[in-house]
Amino acid sequence: MNNRAHGRNLRRLAVLVLLAVLAAAAYMLVGVKFSNEKLFLYAMHIRAPKLAAMVITAFAIGGASLVFQSVINNTIVTPCLLGMNSLYTLIHTAVVFFAGSGSLLAVNANASFAVDLVIMAVAATLIYSYFFKKTNHNVLYVLLIGTVLTSFFSSIQSTLVRVMDPNEYDNLLSTLVASFSNINSEIIVFSLIVLAAVIVVLRKDLALLNVLTLGKDQAINLGVDYDNCIRRLLLGVTLCIAVATAMVGPISFLGLIIANLSRQLLKTYRHGWLILGSVLFGVIVLVGGQVIVEHVYTYSIPVSVFITVGGGVYFLYLLLTRQRV
Amino acid sequence: MFIKEITKKYDGKAVVDSVSFEIPKGKVLSLIGPNGAGKSTVMGIISRLIARDAGIVDFKGQDIGKWKSRELSKKLAILTQSNHIQMKLTVSELVAFGRFPYSGGRLTKEDEKIVDQAIAYMELEEFRDRFIDELSGGQRQRAYIAMVIAQDTEYILLDEPTNNLDIYHATNMMKTVRKLCDELGKTVVLVLHEINYAAFYSDYICAFADGKIARFGTVEEVMTRENLSEIYQVDFEIQMVKGKPLAIYY
Secondary structure, eight states: OOHHHHHHHHHHHHHHHHHHHHHHHHHHHTTOOSSOHHHHHHHHHHHHHHHHHHHHHHHHHHHHHHHHHHHHTOTTOOGGGGSHHHHHHHHHHHHHHHHOTTSHHHHOHHHHHHHHHHHHHHHHHIIIIIIHHHTTSOHHHHHHHHHHHHHHHHHHHHHHHHTSOHHHHHHHHHHTSOOSTTOOHHHHHHHHHHHHHHHHHHHHHHHTHHHHTTOHHHHHHTTOOHHHHHHHHHHHHHHHHHHHHHHHSSOTHHHHHHHHHHHHHSOOOOHHHHHHHHHHHHHHHHHHHHHHHHHTSTTSSOHHHHHHHHHHHHHHHHHHHOSOO | OEEEEEEEEETTEEEEEEEEEEOOTTSEEEEEOSTTSSHHHHHHHHTTSSOOSEEEEEETTEETTTSOHHHHTTTEEEEOSOOOOOSOOBHHHHHHHTTHHHHTTOOOHHHHHHHHHHHHHTTOGGGTTSBGGGSOHHHHHHHHHHHHHHHTOSEEEEESTTTTOOHHHHHHHHHHHHHHHHTTOOEEEEEOSOHHHHHHHOSEEEEEETTEEEEEEEHHHHOOHHHHHHHHSSOEEEEEETTEEEEEEO
């Protein structure tokens, strides 16, 4: 990278950091009564875990989406293709259907998080490690499997919903939208541990990302163990998405938006920069969105609605403006 | 480097059938033949991009599968036609990737010097900060060759380097190939469709037909009317131009 582009990217990242900090400050402080110490501490106690959850989600989704796009070598794929969203929806529907909305699994946030994470991790390992080997390391087959599984999970889910008690369905519906209200500090600590473990295990593969984007032939030419590297990264990406989804619900569509915003802003191939940009955009969108949801719409519209609507428009824009896909 | 009885089958049909030959060191070797004759597959196998079903690819006394990929990439470079980069990458950044086998992601002063030399050698100085996807086909191909030069390998394998280039750029590409061999002492193996480029610019020709070697030899030995007619199943005339046998076909 030449010095001018380097300086430009540095300035842009600084602006992003500033915006993210502003959003976080707004989220923590808007509407708080500073005069009463007890009320102030109570507000902090409520808001701090939510903010932490949003930052972790932004980190997991932003980083994972960018890596996912580079692994697939296509910048308009969304990590929704991995099927974790519909698996989450299915798990929660099945829990309410078989155990009832009053059962421990449905009511206890920790239990529900644990069940989600274990099932998703097993599914991810099976699909993105085992099948990837089986199909001779063909990424497109694996994506196809993901797409088919997505509709498979959705079909089972809609079947369950059709024969479900309408009152139970009403209860269920509120848990199927991404929200940050069910977060507690245990879940946050556990998510952080899983994410840190993924990063430590994959640190060598992450360092190869720049070379991987040259394509399979060039990466092998330059001495990269391509197939195994891709397999490990794909598994890591899925685990990150699984952690974020288990924590807040179906939200991986966000990844498409923030990864592409980052690519558009920082015209570079360096993944360190791109991932940082993607995470910062994630924080700005999630935290800023949450401020609007809580203070302008007073919780009547969940933040995922904004993300889906805004993301959909942005996705169309990407499709229409790209010369070659 | 030699290849012994390599075989590759797709769905039980052998596309490369027990092929053996030796790559002459310090020379330019062209692999020619009709579509589907197996030349590109052979190239893929020697460069470890395609897995073989049987046979040996011996590189410096050791099978290519036993080499550490990173070590091999300091000795052997391959350039294929499947180069679609989604990233915003400038010419100098691309060429710098050629140093990856030596220094990972971090360039040393020595690496930077080699990158600059490679860019200068391919006369790309004025484009060095341009993005790859904004270049013309010929310029992009030169940038990739510069990357291969920066990789500084003894052996260079090029899969159809003249594909999609016009006559001007294709001819310049072939002159570059000759220079890589004569000036830089590289051993170059290339897959070519245009047999006259093979005849004019290479030392040896290996002609494939139906997954087997039909002829292997010096340009003069292979480029005869009988050989070419047999390999390509069309009529040929051979004319000597500047001491090289060129083929006329119609």
